[in-house]
Amino acid sequence: MKKYQFLTIALISLSLGLSAQTNPAPNNAINAKPVILTVVKKPIDTLLFDIKMANEKGTDLRAGDNFTVTMTPNKTTEGYQFTLNTNGLEVIDISGIAKGLYAVFADAATFSVDGPSTSETITLRLKAVKSGKLSDFLSISNRITKTEAYINGRRLDVVFRFNNGNVSTVSGVGFELYQNQPNPFVDRTSIGFYLPQSTSATLTIFDETSSLVYTQKGNFEKGQNRFLIQKALLNTTGILHYKVETPTDSEVKTMIQAK
Structure with a gap:
């Protein structure tokens, strides 16, 4: 159980x-x-996912681009869950997480992970439907699965950190x-x-x-x-x-x- x-x-x-x-x-x-x-x-702390484009320079996308994004948590938790908005993107594949722990929708994906695997990196293969910056298309949300994480039974907020060279942008649920x-x-x-x-x-x-x-x-x-x-x-x-x-x-x- x-x-x-x-x-x-x-x-x-x-x-x-x-x-x-x-x-x-x-x-x-x-x-x-x-x-x-x-x-x-009232959360006591924050779980931060580092969002990186693999083997790409910058985070600018053009319509039709196929690319890979990794999401790596900055700490090990007892579990986490969140909704990932993917408006403007098509999800081709998700790896690094067992099937049944995620679901893909037309403009979103949900993740619900419980146990020791919560420190592992999730890899997304995506296709850009329109042009723009990665941070314009990927965002964290509560709209399907509520965003939360736990350490020692205490709740944490969950946020994304987009890394573009020496510049990092942190984004939580708006x-x-x-x-x-x-x-x-x-x-x-x-x-x-x-x-x-x-x-x-x-x-x-x-x-x-x-x-x-x-x-x-x-x-x-x-x-x-x-x-x-x-x-x-x-x-x-x-x-x-x-x-x-x-x-x-x-x-x-x-x-x-x-x-």
């Missing part, structure tokens, strides 16, 4: 210290109180907005998002005519957070568009309120 199954059991708490402001659209009869949830997960769960929904749904640092965030929900249905604002900690939306807050059904915006980032997704 594996020691870590990586089912992320998050401590979810009502953020008693949050300053939340809610502004439903006019004429909404609201009996339900809005709830902001934050996932309390702002991300996730698909609401469940979707479609009847009574309530949860809108999750990730913040790379503590900041304020505003949720706005619009109907298909772009009319404002609901808005809510709060202050959030770095990491996983979510808005919990109840049916009574919306007073509408059908296709809705939701936007989460911070002082530096924003993203929009679509959800369905079923009758």
Whole structure:
């Protein structure tokens, strides 16, 4: 039996210290109180993966280029997992990790490794679909498999370090907005998002005519957070568009309120 199954059991708490402001659209009869949830997960350290292009000079890519990238962790852990965004790249092959510990999607790959092999290098054979820099195409994410690693039962952040000659660039998980769960929904749904640092965030929900249905604002900690939306807050059904915006980032997704 594996020691870590990586089912992320998050401590979810009502953020008693949050300053939340809610502004439903006019004429909404609201009996339900809005709830902001934050996932309390404080890493003690960082697992760093060195990202290098093998047998290549520089990290500039042209559409059609075939190349090899290695990902080497800087320390041995008891396990790690993450999503690798590969937008603009085609994954040809993955080696250095057992089959069943990774999965390849249209624009991403996921890795979940448990045990003593966690210090080994992973090799990717890739093809560039468009031109650009390697760091523009490869990024770490939570959107399929949540990013985390463990040493002695304690959680670590996971980041990438891109090496280009004497220049190194470190990149972690940036702002991300996730698909609401469940979707479609009847009574309530949860809108999750990730913040790379503590900041304020505003949720706005619009109907298909772009009319404002609901808005809510709060202050959030770095990491996983979510808005919990109840049916009574919306007073509408059908296709809705939701936007989460911070002082530096924003993203929009679509959800369905079923009758």
